[in-house]
Amino acid sequence: MENLLAIAVGAIFVNNFVLFRFLGLCPFFGVSKKTSSALGMGFAVIFVMTCASAITWLIYTYLLIPFEIKFMRTVTFILVIATFVQLLEMVIRKHNPSLYKALGIYLPLITTNCAVMGVALLNVEEEYSLIGSVVNGFSAGIGFTLALLLMSGIRERLELADVPRSFEDLPIAFISAALLALAFMAFSGMRL
Amino acid sequence: MKLDELTKGVFKYNPIFYLMLGLCPLLAVSTRVDNALGMSLGVLFVLVGSNVIISLFRQWIPPEVRIPCFIVVIASFVTIVDLFMHGYVPELHERLGIYIPLIVVNCIILGRVEAFASKKPVSHSLLDGIGMSIGFMLGIVAIASVREVLSTGAMTIFGYAIIPIFTETPATVMLLPPGAFLTIAIIMALINYKNIRKERK
Numbered sequence: 001m002e003n004l005l006a007i008a009v010g011a012i013f014v015n016n017f018v019l020f021r022f023l024g025l026c027p028f029f030g031v032s033k034k035t036s037s038a039l040g041m042g043f044a045v046i047f048v049m050t051c052a053s054a055i056t057w058l059i060y061t062y063l064l065i066p067f068e069i070k071f072m073r074t075v076t077f078i079l080v081i082a083t084f085v086q087l088l089e090m091v092i093r094k095h096n097p098s099l100y101k102a103l104g105i106y107l108p109l110i111t112t113n114c115a116v117m118g119v120a121l122l123n124v125e126e127e128y129s130l131i132g133s134v135v136n137g138f139s140a141g142i143g144f145t146l147a148l149l150l151m152s153g154i155r156e157r158l159e160l161a162d163v164p165r166s167f168e169d170l171p172i173a174f175i176s177a178a179l180l181a182l183a184f185m186a187f188s189g190m191r192l
Numbered sequence: 193m194k195l196d197e198l199t200k201g202v203f204k205y206n207p208i209f210y211l212m213l214g215l216c217p218l219l220a221v222s223t224r225v226d227n228a229l230g231m232s233l234g235v236l237f238v239l240v241g242s243n244v245i246i247s248l249f250r251q252w253i254p255p256e257v258r259i260p261c262f263i264v265v266i267a268s269f270v271t272i273v274d275l276f277m278h279g280y281v282p283e284l285h286e287r288l289g290i291y292i293p294l295i296v297v298n299c300i301i302l303g304r305v306e307a308f309a310s311k312k313p314v315s316h317s318l319l320d321g322i323g324m325s326i327g328f329m330l331g332i333v334a335i336a337s338v339r340e341v342l343s344t345g346a347m348t349i350f351g352y353a354i355i356p357i358f359t360e361t362p363a364t365v366m367l368l369p370p371g372a373f374l375t376i377a378i379i380m381a382l383i384n385y386k387n388i389r390k391e392r393k
Contacts, residue, residue: 022220166385174377
């Protein structure tokens with residue numbers, strides 16, 4: 001039995017998906033201009049990552065391993081994730097229009113979000129159990145949301161700051177990300 | 193002009209600095225020039241392969257299910273690269289780790305396939321794929337060289353010392369994630385600076 005707390009803290013702080021593993025950078029810079037949209041994207045990612053971790057783990061363990069087609073994991077995982085996101089979008093649109101309004105526009109973006117694919121691959125690579133994978137997916141989503149929220153807070157302030165013209169918008173966002181990553185490096189000494 | 197399809201990806205519409213695509217592998221594997229070259233060769237193979245195949249079949253792919261079709265083609269090429277690297281360059285495969293299967297979600301590839309190869313003839317798509325991959329290679333190798341030189345105080349490519357060790361106290365932070373963000377920020381600011389100066393003239 002793995003140490004679930006270690007997995008959770010590892011995925012949120014120590015190996016933060018965005019700032020340490022560089023996964024999900026496109027939404028990190030694309031949707032981090034406003035805190036409200038960052039929060040919406042964050043919740044969508046947490047939900048999708050948790051479910052995708054469970055589904056891909058089940059498929060890998062009960063389909064790919066028994067049939068000895070482990071090398072098909074890239075094809076299988078990306079199709080499963082894309083289908084799942086599409087399905088989720090349809091279900092939410094039908095049953096909960098207000099939630100769809102809040103999360104809807106972010107869902108299609110998640111299909112090509114490398115963080116979701118990354119968490120599925122990491123679960124397999126690290127040989128987590130089902131619960132371990134779900135915890136890892138959920139915490140990785142939390143870590144992503146945390147980084148996204150911090151970033152959006154900084155960028156809202158930066159709008160008002162007097163930045164040199166060549167550094168405006170993206171370059172200064174990258175510099176802020178560098179400082180955030182530096183701060184998160186402090187967690188790397190943690191032993192659990 | 194056909195040649196234009198090749199060169200536009202290298203400079204004018206460089207996928208990294210102009211289109212801002214493919215950031216994740218860019219920052220994650222740019223710790224060493226070796227890794228960067230390996231990654232860009234993988235991207236070259238997948239991008240050229242999927243561009244050509246999808247361009248060939250563009251009339252038969254129904255537009256409603258085009259994205260799943262594209263993804264399957266791309267994922268197949270990624271699997272080929274994954275198995276090939278695992279078999280022939282296991283050490284590189286080990287170092288690139290999960291970022292090889294993650295080529296499948298690299299936005300450069302889906303972006304080019306969707307915006308270009310699904311509409312244009314095969315020869316154009318082939319050149320576009322090669323040009324975009326060279327553009328990606330230029331960007332990632334530029335960032336990797338800065339990071340490798342500053343973080344190790346030397347540069348070795350596939351065992352050959354290009355720059356001998358010139359300092360005993362290199363800036364290790366460049367090897368870590370903050371260094372990656374910092375390098376790309378400064379390169380982008382330099383490009384912006386050049387463009388602003390050009391506007392003024």
